[in-house]
Amino acid sequence: xxxxxxxxxxxxxxxxxxLSMTAMADIKIGVGxxxxxxxxxxxxxxxxxxxxxxxxxxxxxxxxGQQIALVKGDDACEPKQAVAAxxxxxxxxxxxxxxxxxxxxxxxxxxxxxxxxxxxxxxPASSAPSITERGLVGVFRMAGRDDQQGQVAADYIAxxxxxxxxxxxxxxxxxxxxxxxxxxxxxxxxGVETVLYEGLTRGEKDFNxxxxxxxxxKAEVVYFGGCHPEAGPLVRQMREQGLTIPFVTTDCTVTDxxxxxxxxxxxxxxxxxxxxxDPRNLETGKAVVKEFRDTGYEPESYTLFSYASLQAxxxxxxxxxxxxxxxxxEWLKSHSVDTVLxxxxxxxxxxxxxxxxVMYKWDADGKFGQL
Amino acid sequence: xxxxxxxxxxxxxxxxxxxxxxxxxxxxxxxxxxxxxAHGEVYMISAYLAAISIAVLSFWGVDxxxxxxxxxLIFTIVVTGVYGLAIERVAYKPLRNSTRLAPLISAIGxxxxxxxxxxxSQGARQQGIPTLLEGTLRISVGDGFVxxxxxxxxxxxxxxxxxxxxxxxxxxxxxxxxCRATQQDRKMSQILGINTDRIISYVFVIGASxxxxxxxLITLNYGTFDFYAGFIIGIKAFTAAVLGGIxxxxxxxxxxxILGVSEAQFSGMVNADYKDVFSFSLLVLxxxxxxxxxxxxxxxxxV
Numbered sequence: 193x194x195x196x197x198x199x200x201x202x203x204x205x206x207x208x209x210x211l212s213m214t215a216m217a218d219i220k221i222g223v224g225x226x227x228x229x230x231x232x233x234x235x236x237x238x239x240x241x242x243x244x245x246x247x248x249x250x251x252x253x254x255x256x257g258q259q260i261a262l263v264k265g266d267d268a269c270e271p272k273q274a275v276a277a278x279x280x281x282x283x284x285x286x287x288x289x290x291x292x293x294x295x296x297x298x299x300x301x302x303x304x305x306x307x308x309x310x311x312x313x314x315x316p317a318s319s320a321p322s323i324t325e326r327g328l329v330g331v332f333r334m335a336g337r338d339d340q341q342g343q344v345a346a347d348y349i350a351x352x353x354x355x356x357x358x359x360x361x362x363x364x365x366x367x368x369x370x371x372x373x374x375x376x377x378x379x380x381x382x383g384v385e386t387v388l389y390e391g392l393t394r395g396e397k398d399f400n401x402x403x404x405x406x407x408x409x410k411a412e413v414v415y416f417g418g419c420h421p422e423a424g425p426l427v428r429q430m431r432e433q434g435l436t437i438p439f440v441t442t443d444c445t446v447t448d449x450x451x452x453x454x455x456x457x458x459x460x461x462x463x464x465x466x467x468x469x470d471p472r473n474l475e476t477g478k479a480v481v482k483e484f485r486d487t488g489y490e491p492e493s494y495t496l497f498s499y500a501s502l503q504a505x506x507x508x509x510x511x512x513x514x515x516x517x518x519x520x521x522e523w524l525k526s527h528s529v530d531t532v533l534x535x536x537x538x539x540x541x542x543x544x545x546x547x548x549x550v551m552y553k554w555d556a557d558g559k560f561g562q563l
Numbered sequence: 564x565x566x567x568x569x570x571x572x573x574x575x576x577x578x579x580x581x582x583x584x585x586x587x588x589x590x591x592x593x594x595x596x597x598x599x600x601a602h603g604e605v606y607m608i609s610a611y612l613a614a615i616s617i618a619v620l621s622f623w624g625v626d627x628x629x630x631x632x633x634x635x636l637i638f639t640i641v642v643t644g645v646y647g648l649a650i651e652r653v654a655y656k657p658l659r660n661s662t663r664l665a666p667l668i669s670a671i672g673x674x675x676x677x678x679x680x681x682x683x684s685q686g687a688r689q690q691g692i693p694t695l696l697e698g699t700l701r702i703s704v705g706d707g708f709v710x711x712x713x714x715x716x717x718x719x720x721x722x723x724x725x726x727x728x729x730x731x732x733x734x735x736x737x738x739x740x741x742c743r744a745t746q747q748d749r750k751m752s753q754i755l756g757i758n759t760d761r762i763i764s765y766v767f768v769i770g771a772s773x774x775x776x777x778x779x780l781i782t783l784n785y786g787t788f789d790f791y792a793g794f795i796i797g798i799k800a801f802t803a804a805v806l807g808g809i810x811x812x813x814x815x816x817x818x819x820x821i822l823g824v825s826e827a828q829f830s831g832m833v834n835a836d837y838k839d840v841f842s843f844s845l846l847v848l849x850x851x852x853x854x855x856x857x858x859x860x861x862x863x864x865x866v
Binding site: 228233397425 | 576699701707788828834836838839
């Protein structure tokens with residue numbers, strides 16, 4: 193009787209021990225990205241990048257002998273859902289770090305939750321200046337900042353396109369309007385007048401009214417702060433209304449989907465955008481790019497940024513020997529990390545010390561190339 | 564002046580499309596007094612069907628525009644009609660005699676199911692079709708000009724023809740008569756030998772078909788759509804239906820046109836940021852002075 197009693201107590205205890213052992217054996221890292229919704233194409237890039245990085249790091253023995261396990265957090269690019277996903281990753285999944293998010297409007301509320309939980313988060317894509325301007329300790333980015341992006345676009349519009357008047361259009365989102373505002377300010381500093389400043393609604397497809405307005409504003413260049421689901425129809429409707437002036441936009445259109453949403457290569461021909469130099473051409477990333485291509489996946493735009501983010505996290509955790517968020521942030525701010533994107537280091541705010549944006553142009557074949 | 568006319572053209576094309584989708588809301592409301600919240604998704608599915616049909620037809624080597632359009636319209640309208648029928652069977656028929664709110668919730672459920680079904684089966688990426696109808700009409704107005712693409716002219720024509728065909732069907736055919744009878748008094752129609760269950764199904768099919776027509780037209784015009792495309796346009800079309808008087812067919816079309824034109828003109832003259840604020844304020848104003856909408860019949864309490 194006694195032994196049976198003991199066994200019945202011991203068995204569940206052993207099981208729960210075993211469960212907690214496996215849980216301890218993995219370092220859980222969250223990936224917060226729009227895995228569904230209109231921006232799911234970018235969410236997939238971020239997930240694929242992190243997935244491949246985890247696989248590679250695990251194959252080399254993981255972090256301090258522990259394997260990385262990734263946890264999905266789908267924010268659908270909705271601030272509310274981002275908060276829910278962040279809470280779920282922190283509270284239920286007990287992640288020790290997060291790669292994410294994609295949309296700035298998601299990164300901002302989610303990062304506050306990570307900060308409260310004192311874990312490190314690295315966004316591979318969000319570029320709103322305010323993300324790292326709020327004094328949060330563990331927030332880093334692998335991406336550039338909108339003010340840098342807007343500056344490059346404004347320089348190009350003023351010096352290369354030699355425009356005197358510009359129409360600035362945005363999509364009323366944190367990212368789109370943020371970058372439009374920084375561009376507008378930079379343009380003003382260069383002596384270019386913004387003759388039209390309008391917002392359009394994300395999710396809509398008919399921007400003919402705005403296009404007609406651009407036409408009557410006599411602007412010489414259109415700058416659009418927004419993403420490809422709206423940029424495509426906007427540029428198409430401009431061309432359909434006989435408006436052939438240059439169209440300059442952001443790095444949020446860096447996907448062949450721009451051609452799809454515009455309805456053809458002839459509409460995207462000549463579209464200009466700011467983006468980082470193609471990470472796929474970097475010497476440091478050759479091996480990883482090949483790995484991706486071997487699995488039949490083209491590591492477009494943010495894939496490698498996500499890969500590099502996990503490399504940075506792994507480096508910080510390995511070097512400090514713990515998964516303590518504060519120690520890791522301190523380490524990241526005082527050391528540099530070799531990633532697939534080259535050697536990266538961060539300043540006190542968590543911004544990359546150097547982040548070069550360059551101009552890209554779409555050609556008649558529906559491809560984009562660095563200028 | 565040229566700007567005003569251009570905005571008018573912009574608004575009319577947008578509005579005619581709103582109107583076509585609004586018909587689906589208004590017909591279903593007219594006959595069973597419910598809002599079919601899955602209707603936006605019906606439109607979204609028809610956009611996918613149109614793209615599939617265009618792709619298949621061009622794969623078969625059909626390259627004349629009228630043939631492609633005819634084939635696409637027939638295929639899309641028929642298959643979308645089947646979706647409409649299925650929605651009625653799954654979400655409405657089993658709940659025919661339950662509380663008024665139950666079918667509302669089940670329709671929202673269907674709408675989510677359809678959205679996710681399309682997202683999973685077709686992917687979350689933006690989809691697109693190539694431009695089928697090239698060419699633009701350029702009209703000089705004063706010292707400016709107005710540009711109207713041939714696609715837009717086609718949309719206006721197709722929307723008008725679709726509306727006329729539907730009006731003829733409702734006013735002058737046996738099916739239309741049965742629809743109107745069921746709308747006026749379902750129980751009495753039943754007593755007189757009309758299979759009202761079947762009529763309700765037909766109404767869903769007709770509503771879905773008009774949504775399909777809109778889906779094909781929008782896909783032609785904008786060339787791009789995704790699984791989420793039905794949401795915003797569904798809300799706008801619903802607004803158009805209420806504006807024109809829900810339950811009234813000409814009201815739906817008129818509401819759509821008013822909504823489209825007011826959005827475009829307001830964006831043009833004031834600010835595109837607040838165009839939705841403007842159109843919804845317009846809706847509120849109209850409902851204050853005419854609670855039944857522009858062409859709706861006032862609600863008579865039946866004794």
